[in-house]
Amino acid sequence: MAEEAAQEHPGPSAPRPVRCIVKLGGAAITNKGELESINEESLRSACAQLRQAMSESEGDGAPEKVLGMDWSKRHGDPADPAVDAEWIAGMAGLGLDTNFIVVHGAGSFGHFQASRSGVHKGGLHSTLVKAGFVATRISVTSLNQEIVRALAREGIPSVGMSPFTCGWSTSQRKIASANASQIIQSLHAGFVPVLHGDAVLDELLDCTILSGDVIIRHLAQLLSPKYVVFLTDVHGVYDRPPTDPNAVLLKEIEVDDKGSWSIVKPALLQGNNKGVEISVAAHDTTGGMETKILEAAVIARLGIDVYITKAGTEHSLRALKGDVSSDSEDWLGTVIRSSK
């Protein structure tokens, strides 16, 4: 109901529809293979690009002073944060189009705790699963906190929103309840909701893991963003593992109204949608590329373009701006769109 309201009043003073849902892939923002380690430079760069994409002024290239919104101490830094309240109060506005939603994966956070305990399989009568549920949530919400802070340092008014706390739940691992009203309220108030893959309650299994990709698909269905961007650690979807020197980047995939997909570019793979071992980030353990493609295909069928590209590149900046036309020969990444 609330999301319909968001669509029905497109007037200038009414809430605008969501511009973009961004997935910050776990592989892009954490250091794989190192427990609970953030790739600080990659995260900082992704947040800076998000800010650029939100910016309402084209800018002359001169660095602007950013209104940092993380006024908390940083670990290991004894200095208290400095806040120039007078300067901030005098600003005319943020100058940002903040109608974005950020969803991030877990990367090297959460997987250890989830896999040691089998949270995804459910069964809260087991002390191991119950403890693992708590431990998994601690780990993924720690990452969420750090991502909210990184966005806030770039001047993006971000608010962390755990799906579990929002009351989202599943039934046999499929979303059963996922009220987006608080997300919509936050967007309307000018904040950028930051969600994440989370441990949630499941009607039949007691509990399971809800992945960031499923969350994105669900939000896209509810909120009809103009486009969806997946930032990862490789250039897009390949026809085989991207570590293979013969791997070919699939630049454009079309999805028909039955959900079947076919490769449009490169032309040499046209019509090929079987026997291609598509792969992006093999270490993404919540489904990997197959889940990602399937979720992306559902989004594309709605008429929403999906861009999958490498974080921290000129290509990711263009994707975040929605500046990827179908004949962009110089854009590196995968576009998944409806064939209609």
Added chain:
Amino acid sequence: MAEEAAQEHPGPSAPRPVRCIVKLGGAAITNKGELESINEESLRSACAQLRQAMSESEGDGAPEKVLGMDWSKRHGDPADPAVDAEWIAGMAGLGLDTNFIVVHGAGSFGHFQASRSGVHKGGLHSTLVKAGFVATRISVTSLNQEIVRALAREGIPSVGMSPFTCGWSTSQRKIASANASQIIQSLHAGFVPVLHGDAVLDELLDCTILSGDVIIRHLAQLLSPKYVVFLTDVHGVYDRPPTDPNAVLLKEIEVDDKGSWSIVKPALLQGNNKGVEISVAAHDTTGGMETKILEAAVIARLGIDVYITKAGTEHSLRALKGDVSSDSEDWLGTVIRSSK
């Protein structure tokens, strides 16, 4: 509706009513005067007492091995956490009555950010208020994360639940919407929800601060716990600031059905309910003791005993266990109860 269901089915296999709502006062668990600094020893002790109060076995005093549920790295500790999954999986159960809710204050977290920006006054068109909202939430959710971890290390299956994320909102600073269904679901699944004073959206003011004391009163009204405990840094409510050497501890306060309160013990102050400058923690900036007494009086009127006492003492342990009879001469603290 959901809370009625919790009341209507008291059978052994049905959800039990909430036993206790505990306030971990900001003054007790943080170091006042030092920005964003946790009083680690006080927090650890409060969590250990909570575990003792939840324990279903009386215990012979021998230290039991605790099932720690924080499997994340700790800041500054390079070692990966060790998890004995086999031992955990072999446990018969937690042996804890987890029907508790924890709410904590902000102490030295959040106040700096909130007061520099005036978040409590509202007005999100102001860049300062918008930035302050984000900064305040970052600070208070950082503390929430640390409290959830401290509880989890004591084997308490805790889950962080920010009121903002739960969709709680106010209208002119009074609670307008505060759906507790996810809190109830979490309790039923055997988890201990951990809430906190938070920055929230306000229908009229755009935003404000919702204090932990107001949250406790609201939850007590919804969930009818057997008793409510406020843990603070002094022994209870005094007739004047507790730093005054002549301050007298008010041991028992009665609230009548009109909400008027009178001092029952000590006898020398009987009938005195005016001109007494009651005070507990003067540095508690979200209302101080006056708000606390008012909220406690509302709870007591419902027939729910409220215990206010000093964290980390034998008195706080007895309060958490609900072991405070009206004639306990050796219990140090303030009881607020209905006169009926």
